[in-house]
Amino acid sequence: MISRRQFAQFGLAAFALPPFAMAAPFTSQTIKVIVPNSPGPGTDVLGRFFASYMAKQWNSPVVVENKAGSGGQIATDFAAKAPPDGTVILITTSAHFTYPYLYTKLPFDPVNDLVPVAQFVQGGFAVVVATNSPFKTIQDLISEAKRKPGTISFASAGVGSPTHMAGAQFGHMAGADIVHIPYKDASQVMTDVIGGQLQMGLTGTSTAMSMIQAGKLRALAVTTPKRVPALGNVPTLDESGLRGYDVTSPIFAVTRAGTPAATVSEISRIMLEAASTPEFKEVADRLGYVMDLQDSAKMRGNMQSEFAKWKRMVDISGAKPG
Numbered sequence: 144m145i146s147r148r149q150f151a152q153f154g155l156a157a158f159a160l161p162p163f164a165m166a167a168p169f170t171s172q173t174i175k176v177i178v179p180n181s182p183g184p185g186t187d188v189l190g191r192f193f194a195s196y197m198a199k200q201w202n203s204p205v206v207v208e209n210k211a212g213s214g215g216q217i218a219t220d221f222a223a224k225a226p227p228d229g230t231v232i233l234i235t236t237s238a239h240f241t242y243p244y245l246y247t248k249l250p251f252d253p254v255n256d257l258v259p260v261a262q263f264v265q266g267g268f269a270v271v272v273a274t275n276s277p278f279k280t281i282q283d284l285i286s287e288a289k290r291k292p293g294t295i296s297f298a299s300a301g302v303g304s305p306t307h308m309a310g311a312q313f314g315h316m317a318g319a320d321i322v323h324i325p326y327k328d329a330s331q332v333m334t335d336v337i338g339g340q341l342q343m344g345l346t347g348t349s350t351a352m353s354m355i356q357a358g359k360l361r362a363l364a365v366t367t368p369k370r371v372p373a374l375g376n377v378p379t380l381d382e383s384g385l386r387g388y389d390v391t392s393p394i395f396a397v398t399r400a401g402t403p404a405a406t407v408s409e410i411s412r413i414m415l416e417a418a419s420t421p422e423f424k425e426v427a428d429r430l431g432y433v434m435d436l437q438d439s440a441k442m443r444g445n446m447q448s449e450f451a452k453w454k455r456m457v458d459i460s461g462a463k464p465g
Contacts, residue, residue: 223251227401259442267367348431
C-alpha cells in the first residue's frame with residue numbers, strides 16, 4: 144500500500160493537470176471508473192487520475208467506485224453487466240487473463256462480455272526479504288533452495304494471483320523446489336516478511352515501494368525485463384541469472400461489449416491522452432510501473448496471445464480450476 148502522504152501527492156498531481164482543449168462528452172450521464180481494489184493501491188491511484196482528467200476534459204461527472212473482493216471478480220462482474228454505452232469503465236490487471244483457467248464457473252465471460260479500451264503501464268513484482276535476511280542476492284536464495292529442497296517458501300496474494308504466477312515461474316526457471324504459501328492480502332505478506340515469519344515474498348513494486356525505501360524490506364530482484372526506474376539499484380531476475388525471465392502485469396481499461404465503436408474510440412483517446420502527460424509519467428514512475436501505451440485496436444490484436452501467455456503460467460503454477 145502507498146502511504147497517505149504519497150496518495151495525497153498523487154491526487155494533487157492528478158488535479159494539477161495542464162489545460163487542454165475541451166472535448167465533447169459522449170454522454171450526459173455520470174461515468175463510473177471501477178477499481179477492483181480498496182482505495183490506495185496503484186490501480187486505484189491510476190483510476191482516480193483518469194477520472195479527474197476525463198471529468199475536466201468532458202466537463203462531465205466522472206466518479207470512482209472501489210469494488211474489491213474475489214480477486215477482482217466483483218468489479219469485473221459489475222462492468223460485464225453494465226449498459227453497453229461506455230458509462231462504466233473498469234481498470235483491471237492480468238488477473239483478467241487468468242479467469243478462464245482458474246474458475247470453472249464465472250458470472251461473466253472475460254473474453255466476450257468486455258472489450259479493451261486502452262492499456263497504460265506494466266506493473267512488475269519485487270522479490271523481497273527482511274533486511275536482516277541472510278539472502279543478499281537471488282543466487283543466495285536459489286542455492287539454499289537447491290541445497291534444501293522444499294524448505295524455502297514464498298508468499299503471494301493468493302492462489303492464481305499474478306504474484307503466485309510470478310513466483311511459480313521463478314521456481315520453474317531456477318529449477319528449485321520453492322513452496323508457495325497463499326495469503327489473502329498483499330500487505331500481510333510484507334508484514335510477515337518483515338517480521339521474519341516468511342523467508343521471502345513477491346509483491347507488486349507499487350505495494351512494496353514504501354517499505355523498501357524505508358529500509359524495512361530488501362528487494363533482491365524485480366520481475367520486469369528492465370530495471371524499474373524507482374528501484375534503479377535492484378537488478379532484474381534476468382540479470383540475476385534467470386535469462387529470459389519476464390513477468391509483468393498490465394494495467395488496462397475495459398468496458399462492456401456492445402458499446403459503440405465510436406464511444407470506445409473516444410474513451411481510448413482521452414485515457415491515452417491523460418497517460419501521455421508528464422504528470423501521469425511521474426505517478427507511474429513513483430509506483431514502479433513501466434509505460435506501455437496501447438489503444439483499443441492494438442489491444443484487441445494482442446488479447447488472444449495474452450490469454451495464452453497467462454494460461455501457460457497457470458499451468459506452470461499448478462493452480463487448478465475451482
